[in-house]
Every structure is written in structure tokens, then in C-alpha cells.
Amino acid sequence: MRPYLGEFEEIVLLLVAVQHDEAYGFSITKAIEEKLSRAVTMSSVHTALYRLEEKGLVQSRVGGATSERGGRSKRLFTITAQGKEALLEAKKMREQIWSWIPKTVLEL
């Protein structure tokens, strides 16, 4: 069965794709707050990331330690082929639904 992709999970997954090979918990939190102006806690981002990893939509590796952040290494996330497929699927579904909306409804 195709794993179900929640709305928040979808956003996190999209941002993992955007920050290709540079995505980690804090950077995604920051992006959601600044670019999407949406209040978010970092813990929920982390949980979403681990859940996505469990579903096989992202994979993670431990990046090299830097002098920032107390010398601690980052866990960097990249999207997997399955993740891309899930994103495309979600997008396709949305476009499909959009195309069903009568034109008059969207006129402002």
C-alpha cells in the first residue's frame, strides 16, 4: 500500500527536496517559519522527518561535524525515489481536483 502522506508531512517532504542534500531539522523549521510564515515547533518537524524515513520517503545520513552548533554533526535528509513519486502523486491529485472546480466558483 502506498504510504499516506499528511499535509504537514508533504510540506516537510517538499522542503527536503528543495534543500537538496542540505536539509536537516533546524533548516526545515527555519524555512517553514520564514518562507511560509507558519508557526511550527522543531520537534514536530523532527518527528515528521523520522516518520517519513520510516515510510521510506526520505533517507538520512550523518553529516560531518563543523565548528558550529557545538561541534555536533547534522543528520542530513535526502528524498528517495519513492518520496519523489509520492510528491508527484500528491501534486497530480491536487491538480485533478483543481480541474474539477467549476470556473465560476473561482471568480473573485
Add this chain to the structure above:
Amino acid sequence: MKKNIHPVAPPKLATRFFEWYCNDELQESIQGDLLERFEDIASRKGIRRAKINYYLDVIRLMNKYTLRRNKKHHRNHLNPTDMLNYNFLISWRFLSKHRGYALINIIGLSIGLASCLLIFLFLKNELSFDHFHANSENIYRVTTQFNFKVGNMTHFANTPPAFAPGIRGLFPEVEKASRLRYAMRTRFGKDDKSFYEDQGFYADSVFLEIFDFKLITGDAGTALDEPNSIVMTEEMALKYFDKPAPIGETIVLNGDQALKITGILEPVP
């Protein structure tokens, strides 16, 4: 390079708590993220907000992904169920390795067990009838068969009142027939004594000839011949009359029907 270049550090208590619950695999990377987040918020919104946020993040991060999973191996091996688990595992492996034999064994055992249960149920049913009646072989109860729908049938212990006299006229094989009606919660009274009794029956005159309920006093053949006669146990007689054999005296049923006592039953088995 100086190790501690941060002017303000995140709350130590939260950090220690986090280190305590988080598994080693994720600990380092999350701690790095937490620290970055802390500094980011501290620079924008102040240390106070950053600290609160740090606490909240640490608490909210407690979930199945971050908690230590390998506690089982840290535990000292005093768990008595470990061995049981292994035994189950080994049996399961053995059974799946020898499917044919397992199947035969299981089916054989189930059939054996089922037969034993059926035999037991049959015997229990057979032994559940009263055997102290001399004629127990020839006593039958007639039931009413109800057919509700096709294939939906049940037996009721009740039959119409005219059935017992009727069956004797129709079938010569039937020597004697007695009706029996359970008298639920009837009130007996004698002078100022009044009790509810739950174990009485209305019966035909031949009842005591069919069933061998022995009488201490009175004649089983004639005790119930007259209407409004009653036989009772000694225990009940003592309760109402303070004497063991009040033959010929009357007891009042439900406040308005006088019954004549014609016999005293031996204690019913």
C-alpha cells in the same frame, strides 16, 4: 578554539533530560539542531523565549523515534519470560519444519479432545435424570415442539392442560399420565403464619404413583385423589404447624384456598 563560545547556554536540566531519554543514534544530531534553534530564537526574540522553546521542544521530542529502544539489553537477565519466549519460538520453528506431522498431531489431538468432550456431555446428560424412581425407564416427559420458521425449531416443556387426559384415551400404551405445573412463589398461611414458597407443584392424582416420592405418613396411592389435597415435607410441616405430621389439617393457599394435608413427604433427594 574555545569550546564554549556561546554567551548563553540552553537550560542544563532540559539538556540532561534529553540526553537521558534519547537514543544514541539520534542524540547528537538533534542536540545540534536544538542548539541552533535556541541561538536563533535567542537572537531574535530573547533568551527567555528561547529557553521556553527549548524546554517545549525537548518534551515534545519524546516519541517512539527518539526514545531508547535497546533497554532490553541493558536489563539484567532475570526475566523469567525470556525462556518461555524461546521455547515458543523453538516449538513454532519445529512445527513449521515438520508441517505434515504437525498437521496430523494437531488434527488428531483436536478430534480426540472433541470426542472426549462430546462423550462427557452425553454422559452428563444421561446421569442428570433422577434414577431413584423404580419406573424411571418408563417415565417420559412430553414436550411441545414449536416450528418458528423452516429449520428453526425448539421444544417447550409446556403442553396444553387437556393433553394428559387426552393422550391416555388415544394411546393405550400410556398407563398413567400426570400433569405438573410449577407453582411459582405461592403464599401459604396457617393462622398468623404466612410464608412464600418457591418449590411447589400442582399435580394430578396419579403423580405419586408414577414417581416414587415416598411418604412418611399417608398413602401415596390415595393422598392426592381428592381435589385441594396437598402433601408437603416434614420441614415445611414443622414450619407451619410445629408438629411433624399434621394430617387432616388445612393450610391456606394464597389467602383464599383451603388445602387439606394428606401426606408428609420424605426429604426429597
